[in-house]
Amino acid sequence: MTDHPETEVPMAAPDERPRWLDSKANVTKVAWALYIVCAIAVLFDFVIHRHGDTGFDETFGFYAAYGFVGSVLLVLVARHILRRIVMRPEDYYDD
Amino acid sequence: MIDFPPGLLLILGALPVPFLRGWLRGIWMLALPVAAFALLYSLPDGNHFQIAAFGQELELLRVDALSRVFGYVFIIAIFLGVIYSLHVRAVEEHVSGLIYAGAAIGAVFVGDLVSLFVYWELTAIASVFLILARRTPEALAASMRYLIIQVGSGVLLLAGLIVRWHETGSIEFGHIGIDGAGGVLILLAFGIKAAFPLLHNWLQDAYPQATPTGTVLLSAFTTKLAIYALARGYAGTEELIWIGVTMTAFPIFFAVIENDLRKVLAYSLNNQLGFMVVGVGIGTELALNGAAAHAFTHIIYKSLLFMSMGAVLHRVGTTLATELGGLYKTMPFTTVFCIIGGASISAFPLFSGFVSKSMILSAAAHEGYYFTWLVLLFASAGVFHHSGIKIPFFAFFAHDSGKRPKEAPLNMLIAMGLASILCIGIGVWPSALYAILPFEVDFVPYTDSHVLSQVQLLFFSALAFTVLMRTGLYPPELRCTNLDTDWLYRRVGRAVLRNITKTAGAIQARFYGAVNRRGQRFLVQLYRHHGPHGVLARTWPTGSMVLWVALLLFAYLFLYFIDIF
Missing domain, CATH: 1.20.5 (Single alpha-helices involved in coiled-coils or other helix-helix interfaces)
Structure with missing residues (x-):
């Protein structure tokens, strides 16, 4: 899968100026911003009246819970079940 | 203007390309899709180009609303693809790319199954060179597997059309259905190209092996031609709903554990096709509009995502997540374009995927397919997870690989920029897209309820990713091979x-x-x-x-x- 690029890939200079995202504290800030946005998004359920087709999607927090639980299940099933079944060494098909 | 098939224009226009050099070649190749677009725009609906052969009429230019949507987006795709590959010197890539696109466009405008068969096989044969041009032993092996399966699909189509001809006495390409044996064979042929479950693996096998520019074109035509053919021949076939539902759900699990980011995109391509197949299966006007609209937006944002990963491959030489990270520092434009593609495929409000995917979801709910609707919703959260977050995150952020590649070449940036403008433009002003859909559109994507639901779904999916990352529960990227049906x-x-x-x-x-x-x-x-x-x-x-x-x-x-x- 690895091609030789046209030229050698340049590497970071030792005296490179660190970026804002390089600091762990700032990454935590981004995470907190997301937590707050999520909380606000759920609270909007009080403001906006939903008119769903299915009936059950009008429940408070349905989409939030479904999105969160669905994604966690997706990742955990993929990691702990699917990987166990299908993962092989990288050179599996090589002769 | 003369009544000439736009697909044939591209195919014939590809022939002088090997004799042109430098900027002249570039201008010629850019002029071809522009001319094809103008030609299609000027053509009224109807049958324009017929040849009588073996007692049947071959209809080479049937223009109607459904074929027009796919025709336009295919022409946009080849135009963007030509810009993206202007720096490529290898002439065989340019020629095969144009013929491949021309064959796909030609296939969309035929009115009979025999002509469809000819173009169907031509897409297979022309596209294989986009994989071969990578010139690695893996690409050679993958291209041969790809060719066998693609040609096999054509052989099934031929068998099906002969049986159908015998059954009905007609080779017309209209609604087919699965009542006769011929219809089943033809569905199987379409199903291979549409990457139905268990027939899908040629896609994940071959697309990541093609050249950086080749994969962009591959992602646009073959599978969406199959979606067009399904919409034409099998609209309202209920079995397709179950097939489509399966397609949306299972590839995302593979996408989560896959290390090669272009293969992740191939799995998510498969998932997106599932939405369209569900739309075709439901078969109402809203659902078919949704399938066509989703094919349209999908071709553009999927090309954009493959372009961004192609730029990474071009500059770094690999798209393995384990080898990447921190590229945003030196490839900021590519990063932004990739995120726009990710937001579009995830159907964020104001991006193109939102205005098309919500039609299919609404159609499923309207018709009372609640289980289908729930799986599609799960798949929507999942696609954000691996295409919207995983792709940009592991390539451009995550742990810093220390690599500082140059920004993508100018022509690649222009192509990605144009695709990004289209993604946002369609998302903000969907009425232009809705105007060219096969049926009258009576659908409002931007209601409070729709927007809020989608925002909650996506933000909480992002929340799940963040929590899993920060607690170390997210599967680490590993260099590995994941078995799929190609194991067989x-x-x-x-x-x-x-x-x-x-x-x-x-x-x-x-x-x-x-x-x-x-x-x-x-x-x-x-x-x-x-x-x-x-x-x-x-x-x-x-x-x-x-x-x-x-x-x-x-x-x-x-x-x-x-x-x-």
């Missing part, structure tokens, strides 16, 4: 073949061994009795002869006397 032919099939050769060889060896041994034993016996030392070849001394004669006479005498007494 790359491992089991090979082992079976090897065993057959081995067993046949052993039987042959035993047979010849037995024949040999018998023959040798016969020769040994012959030699023993008739050879120089054999009993029958001995020379006898006269004395012993006389002695034996005397003994015989004596025995005779003796017996004679016994008899007397």
Whole structure:
């Protein structure tokens, strides 16, 4: 899968100026911003009246819970079940 | 303007490309899709180009609302693809790319199954060169597997159309359905190209092996041609809903654990096709509009995502997540374009995926397919997870790989920029897209309820990713091979073949061994009795002869006397 690029890939200079995202504290800030946005998004359920087709999607927090639980299940099933079944060494098909 | 098939224009226009050099070649290749677009725009609906052959009419230019949508987006895709690959010197990529696009566009505008078959096979043959041009042994092997499966799909189509011709006496390409054997065979042919579950793996096998520019074109045409064909021939076939639902759900699990980011995109392409197949299966006006609209937006944002990963491949030489990270520092534009593609495929409000995918979801809910609707919703959260977050995150952020590649070449940036403008433009002003859909659109994507639901779904999916990342529960990227159905032919099939050769060889060896041994034993016996030392070849001394004669006479005498007494 690895091609030789046209030229050698340049590497970071030792005296490179660190970026804002390089600091762990700032990454935590981004995470907190997301937590707050999520909380606000759920609270909007009080403001906006939903008119769903299915009936059950009008429940408070349905989409939030479904999105969160669905994604966690997706990742955990993929990691702990699917990987166990299908993962092989990288050179599996090589002769 | 003259009534000429736009697909044929691209195919014929590809022929002089090898003789053109430098900027002249570039201008010529850019002019072809522009001319095709103008040609299509000027054509009114109807049948414009017929040839009589073997007692049937071949219709090479049937223009109607459904074919027009796909025609326009295919032309946009080849236009963006040409810009994206302007820096490529290898002429075979340009020629095969144009012929491939021309064949796909040609196929969309035919009105009979025989002409469809011809273009169907031409897309297979022209596109294989986009994989071969990578010039690696893996690409060669993958391209041959791809070609066999693609041509196989064409053979099924041919068989199906012959059976159908026999059944109905017509080769017209209209609604087909699965009532007859011919219809089932044709559905199978379409299903291979549409990457139905268990028929899908050629896609994930071959697309990541193509050149950076080749994959962009591959992602646009083959599978969406199949979606067009399904919409034309099998609208409202309920079985397609179940097939589509399966397609949306299972590839995302593979996408989560896959290390090669272009393969992740191939899995998510498969998932997006599932949404369209569900739309075709539901078959209402809203659902078919949704399928066509989703194909339109999907071609553009999927190209954009493959372009961004192609730029990474071009500059870094790999798209393995384990080798990447921190590229945003030196490839900021590519990063932004990739995020726009990710937001579009995830159907964020104001991005193109939102205005098309919500039509399919609404159609499913309207018709009372609640289970289908729930799976589609799960798949929507999942696609954000691996295409919206995983792709940009592991390539451009995550742990810093220390690599500082140059920003993508200018032509790549222009192509990505144009695709990004289209993604946002369609998302913000969907009415232009809705105007060209096959049926009258009576659908409002931007209602409070729709927007809020989607925002909650996506933000909480992002929340799940963040929580899993920060708690270390997210699966680490690993260099590995993940088995899929290609295991059946790359491992089991090979082992079976090897065993057959081995067993046949052993039987042959035993047979010849037995024949040999018998023959040798016969020769040994012959030699023993008739050879120089054999009993029958001995020379006898006269004395012993006389002695034996005397003994015989004596025995005779003796017996004679016994008899007397």
